[in-house]
Amino acid sequence: MNTKTDSPMRDLLILLSMTFALGLVAVSSASHAQIGFPGEEQEAAASDGELDQSLEGTIERGKLVYDSKCTFCHRADGMGVPGAFPPLVVGAKFDADPKIVDPLVALGLYKDGAMTAGTVDVQIDVVLNGITGTRMFAFKEQISTQEVADVVTYIRNAWGNDSGELVKPEQVEAVATN
Numbered sequence: 065m066n067t068k069t070d071s072p073m074r075d076l077l078i079l080l081s082m083t084f085a086l087g088l089v090a091v092s093s094a095s096h097a098q099i100g101f102p103g104e105e106q107e108a109a110a111s112d113g114e115l116d117q118s119l120e121g122t123i124e125r126g127k128l129v130y131d132s133k134c135t136f137c138h139r140a141d142g143m144g145v146p147g148a149f150p151p152l153v154v155g156a157k158f159d160a161d162p163k164i165v166d167p168l169v170a171l172g173l174y175k176d177g178a179m180t181a182g183t184v185d186v187q188i189d190v191v192l193n194g195i196t197g198t199r200m201f202a203f204k205e206q207i208s209t210q211e212v213a214d215v216v217t218y219i220r221n222a223w224g225n226d227s228g229e230l231v232k233p234e235q236v237e238a239v240a241t242n
Contacts, residue, residue, distance in 0.1 A: 115210070119217070119230045126218025129211045133203060142223040149199065150174070153223045154181045167195045184231055187216045188239040204240070209233045 115121065131140070137149040144151040147160045150168060156179045158165070168174035171190065173182040181187075191212050194202040203212070213231040220227040 119221070119228070122214050122217045122230055123221050125211070126214035126216070127222070129207060129215040130218050130222075133207065134215070137199070142219070142225075151179050152219050152225075154179055154225050164198060167198055171195070181220060181225065181227065184216065184220070184229060184235060185239050187219065188212060188231070188236050191216060192236070192240055209236045209240070212236045 138144050138152050142152040143156060150158045157177055158179055165174055171182060171186050173180055192202060192204040194200045210233050213233045213236050217231045220229050
């Protein structure tokens, strides 16, 4: 064995192993989790026990939910992963396999090669129940009714989506019971 070439290779393997181990620790920490796994709880955003029900307060809470549950797939900028996870930005182009696009078309979330806002009820249903046959999984067991309202409000008002719509927990409950 040539120790001069083995040493850099060994060092590279050690570095890769350490990087992998640190990544596992970071991902397993609830404060760094990007995908909402069952059992994780979102911290209450209100410090005085009363939630700010204004559009601005709801968007602020919705961003916290989005950052902890949605960014892994849909990215912080809402642009998703090309060909795999659709953008949430209205008008953003998205080209993917029909098995990804067809359910979006059926739900009214995709038309003519670009993403659309769809209805509030459809977005609530997608967050609650996911989209069958796709990578979009259900969050109804992972986040509260308030958090669903918050995150849908955030999505409908972030990245230039500026709908001005404020989703209320009562709307989430109505969709959940249908």
